[in-house]
Every structure is written in C-alpha cells, then in structure tokens.
Amino acid sequence: MRLRFVLEQTRQGKDDELADILAARDMVIARYQPVFSPEHLPELTADEFKSFLSFTNNRHWSSIGRHATRLTSDMAALRRTLLVLVDESRPVGRRVTDVLARNGAAKIPGLGKAVATPILLLGNPEKYGVWNDPAEKGMRLLGIWPADESMTEGEKYERIVALLQRLCHDLSVDLWTLDALWWRVVSLGIEKIYSVEEFESALRTLEDLDASDPLDVSRQVAARVEQ
DSSP states (O other), X not given: OHHHHHHHHHHTTOOHHHHHHHHXXXXXXXXXXXXXXXXXXXXXOHHHHHHHHSHHHHSSOSSTTTTHHHHTSSHHHHHHHHHHHTOTTSOHHHHHHHHHSTTOTTOOTTOOHHHHHHHHHHHOTTTOOOOSHHHXXXXXXXXXXXXXXXXXXXXXXXXXXXXXXXXXXXXTOOHHHHHHHHHHHHHHXXXXXXXXXXXXXXXXXXXXXXXXXXXXXXXXHHHHHHO
C-alpha cells in the first residue's frame, strides 16, 4: 500500500525528485547497458566504471561511489568479477554468490550488492531487480522480506527478485521504478507519507483488496498500519 501511495503521489506531480529518477531510466540504461555487456567488459576502463558510480550519471543511486578508488585499483580483477556477474550461461544465484559471498570465488574488496545488483538491472532491466539497503529495509518494513540468514547470497537474491517481479506485476511498474519507490518509502518514513485521513482511506482500500494473494502482502501491510 505504501508503495502504491508513493507511486500515485509521483504520478500526480507531488514528488519531482522521484519523478526525475523515473524519467532517467531509458537514458541511463541506454548508456550503461553496453558498458557492462560481456563483449565490452574485457575493455572496461576505470573512467567508465567510475562514471557509473556517480549519481550525476546513473541518476538513481547516490551512495555507491564510496569505494570507487578501491574498486578500480585493480581493473583486471574488476573485469573478471563483472564477467562472472553478467554471465547469463549460469544461474544468477550462483553468480551472485560467487561475487558477493565472503568467500566467493569472484569476490573482490569493495564490491557489494548495492553496486553489483544495479549492474544486473542495467544489463537486463526486465529480469533483475536491485537489492540494496533501501530495498531490504522497505521489504522488512512491509513484513515481506523473503530471505533468511541460512541462505547463500545467491539464494537470497533469487528470492528477492521473485518478490520484486511479483510486486512490479501488481503495481504495473518496472524494476527500475520499484527500486526508486523503496528509496522514497524508506527516506520519508510512514509518519511523513500519511495524514490521518490518508491512513483511514488506505485501510478502507485494503479491506476491499483480494485476499487470495499467496503473499498476502495487502493484509500484512494493513496489520502493520493498524499497529
């Protein structure tokens, strides 16, 4: 419900900052999808990678550049790791485990989920979503976090992507947009999103929703809103 509310606020012209992020989608994908393609990665330069880490260029992720110098200090290692990440001949869960797990076969210092999963999204924006702190906090806030600590990094990501795809279907949005919605929900906080009247309206709407959803997202959100 919170995601839908933030989306409607943006569509009504009430959130210019979020609207700018959504509008940049096609431009950013067109610029960086070729950069992170398997064909180009063997020639990837430090400047190309650093440009992606800058919010000025990626127009979406503002804090992923803090390890830019560290990540580009060994470009050969970075190229090898990114080639593992984008290798569509292997299941994405195995790739993510190799790249993100502490003892992963392709793990390099400084490369975490907040950088790796946006690269996956840019490579295939219809298939892969972003797993970063706002997304995880947002899913936990709504009570729909799908993973547990017994899972590998790749298993967590597979569960997360399945949920993100389901939410995109329910909201009729793309994965780029959904990632931005998580950021806005978490950055604002519920007390700033909802007035008393909006709370009451949200609850009335939730009562009318179909309860057959196996995730039962709507009723979980309703219970938390009541709390």
